[in-house]
Amino acid sequence: MNITLRVWRQAHGAPKGGMQTYQMQDVSPDMSFLEMLDLLNEKLTVEGIEPVAFDHDCREGICGMCGVVIDGSAHGRGASPVPTTTCQLHMRSFADGATIDVEPWRAGGFPVIKDLVVDRTAFDRIIQAGGFISVNTGSAPDANAAPVSKVDSDRAFDAATCIGCGACVAACPNGSAMLFTSAKITHLAMLPQGQPERWSRVKGMVAQHDAEGFGNCTNIGECAAVCPKEIPLDMISELNRELMHALFKKDAK
Amino acid sequence: MATTTLSPRARAVRSSVAMKALMAVTGLIMIGFLLMHMYGNLKVFLGAEAFDHYAHWLKGDILYPLIPSGWFIWIFRAFMLAAIVLHAASAVHLWRKANAARGSSYVTTNRLQQSYAARTMRWGGVILVGFLVFHLLQFTAQVIKTGWNSGAGPYEMFVVSFQQWWLVLAYALWMVAVCMHIRHGFWSAAATLGANTSLASRRVWNGLAYCVAVLLYVGFMIAPLAVLFGVVK
Numbered sequence: 315m316n317i318t319l320r321v322w323r324q325a326h327g328a329p330k331g332g333m334q335t336y337q338m339q340d341v342s343p344d345m346s347f348l349e350m351l352d353l354l355n356e357k358l359t360v361e362g363i364e365p366v367a368f369d370h371d372c373r374e375g376i377c378g379m380c381g382v383v384i385d386g387s388a389h390g391r392g393a394s395p396v397p398t399t400t401c402q403l404h405m406r407s408f409a410d411g412a413t414i415d416v417e418p419w420r421a422g423g424f425p426v427i428k429d430l431v432v433d434r435t436a437f438d439r440i441i442q443a444g445g446f447i448s449v450n451t452g453s454a455p456d457a458n459a460a461p462v463s464k465v466d467s468d469r470a471f472d473a474a475t476c477i478g479c480g481a482c483v484a485a486c487p488n489g490s491a492m493l494f495t496s497a498k499i500t501h502l503a504m505l506p507q508g509q510p511e512r513w514s515r516v517k518g519m520v521a522q523h524d525a526e527g528f529g530n531c532t533n534i535g536e537c538a539a540v541c542p543k544e545i546p547l548d549m550i551s552e553l554n555r556e557l558m559h560a561l562f563k564k565d566a567k
Numbered sequence: 568m569a570t571t572t573l574s575p576r577a578r579a580v581r582s583s584v585a586m587k588a589l590m591a592v593t594g595l596i597m598i599g600f601l602l603m604h605m606y607g608n609l610k611v612f613l614g615a616e617a618f619d620h621y622a623h624w625l626k627g628d629i630l631y632p633l634i635p636s637g638w639f640i641w642i643f644r645a646f647m648l649a650a651i652v653l654h655a656a657s658a659v660h661l662w663r664k665a666n667a668a669r670g671s672s673y674v675t676t677n678r679l680q681q682s683y684a685a686r687t688m689r690w691g692g693v694i695l696v697g698f699l700v701f702h703l704l705q706f707t708a709q710v711i712k713t714g715w716n717s718g719a720g721p722y723e724m725f726v727v728s729f730q731q732w733w734l735v736l737a738y739a740l741w742m743v744a745v746c747m748h749i750r751h752g753f754w755s756a757a758a759t760l761g762a763n764t765s766l767a768s769r770r771v772w773n774g775l776a777y778c779v780a781v782l783l784y785v786g787f788m789i790a791p792l793a794v795l796f797g798v799v800k
């Protein structure tokens with residue numbers, strides 16, 4: 315395949331960047347999008363041009379490190395019915411001769427570090443504000459020692475599949491991280507282990523979400539449409555319910 | 568990263584989620600008002616006497632003798648004004664924050680989900696209020712007289728105004744803005760208040776939002792159209 319790539323280039327520390335055009339020949343349709351970027355970087359290296367910086371790690375859709383906006387949609391899902399991470403997107407999804415735009419996540423809470431790499435440590439600080447349970451660890455507890463209903467465990471598991479990639483923020487017209495935050499809240503609110511800190515957790519995490527400069531949710535749904543793990547929009551409604559409930563509880567005064 | 572000395576609870580009370588809940592409640596109050604207002608307007612079909620009597624009652628004896636005659640309308644107006652001010656002030660506050668949160672804009676965007684109604688909530692709201700001021704100057708303060716003379720009763724004002732096609736057209740356009748805001752707003756309020764519990768409920772709330780928006784559009788426009796086409800004289 316022959317591809318015309320338009321890639322966002324932004325030097326480290328530069329306030330602005332711009333799109334650069336690169337011609338790619340002999341791209342295999344079986345390559346993943348990241349392998350195609352590897353190919354580009356090999357080519358650039360040979361030509362003596364600075365390679366394009368992009369984040370990645372597992373390359374099997376489970377770590378949440380990768381993520382770029384491809385032709386205007388986060389992770390490049392486009393109109394495909396199959397949700398995906400950038401590393402699991404393959405070049406066969408594109409037509410031969412296509413022009414593909416590649417941009418970094420853009421959000422106030424995710425400043426660009428270089429090229430396609432953004433700083434997502436805001437997510438870590440939201441987790442630090444309550445996205446955990448405080449327990450003494452020891453040997454693994456007996457299975458079924460703390461019974462959880464099937465409905466709740468399914469819901470918790472669905473929420474726990476969030477890999478913290480940040481596509482939801484990238485896609486949101488308000489730069490809101492509510493889908494991510496709500497997945498973490500729902501995950502722990504469903505489980506018995508999450509109960510002791512349930513109300514202080516949601517207050518702390520929502521407070522940190524706003525302090526990081528993420529916007530408010532207007533229930534538009536762009537986030538859930540690009541989420542590689544199909545975290546549903548109703549988890550945001552769940553978070554809202556948790557927060558309103560928590561405001562009447564004494565925890566985290 | 569911003570730092571603050573407020574407790575998590577104090578910050579949660581001031582959070583965007585709490586502010587959105589305020590917007591949802593005030594928005595639903597306004598939708599409730601619009602439904603009542605629409606129902607009241609339909610009384611023009613019962614004739615001048617019924618309509619004027621109803622309009623007179625609104626400004627007179629409601630809750631009398633619990634409160635003095637004529638007080639209810641002012642209490643009600645203060646309540647509605649508070650709802651609108653709280654709603655609009657929260658909207659503007661969150662709007663500014665969201666603009667900062669959005670950061671720089673994409674070179675290419677591909678919208679997968681958002682509806683036109685959802686995307687135009689903010690500017691739509693501004694347009695909505697602009698026309699609301701005109702509407703109040705026209706029929707409540709009676710400063711802008713669209714074809715009637717001082718001392719005209721409510722029924723006469725209604726009929727004389729909407730015999731003019733351009734005024735019917737202006738209201739028809741205004742109601743498009745209002746109903747689009749409600750089309751997204753009704754669903755959004757439900758989700759904000761925690762009532763969106765599944766994919767199915769998302770569909771139900773969106774369906775209900777369409778129903779409320781269409782009901783309000785038809786209910787409000789049918790009387791002016793009846794006047795324009797001479798069914799109501």
Ligand code: HEM
Nearest residue numbers: 532587590591594595597598655658688692752755756759
């Ligand atoms: C003062 C002018 C107004 C402005 C600037 C305004 C603006 C907004 C904005 C920005 C939103 C949030 C968008 C979203 O949640 O999707 C919103 C939501 C809403 N608006 Fe308005 N609006 C105005 C007037 C009205 C009126 C007159 C009504 C009632 C008929 C109304 C009903 C609603 C409802 C029910 C919501 C949903 C609330 C929520 O999801 O939290 N608004 N409005």
Ligand code: SF4
Nearest residue numbers: 476477479480482541
């Ligand atoms: S909710 Fe989905 S899109 Fe958002 S961070 Fe988690 S996995 Fe990524």
Ligand code: FES
Nearest residue numbers: 371373378380401
């Ligand atoms: S590289 Fe790990 S999810 Fe894509």
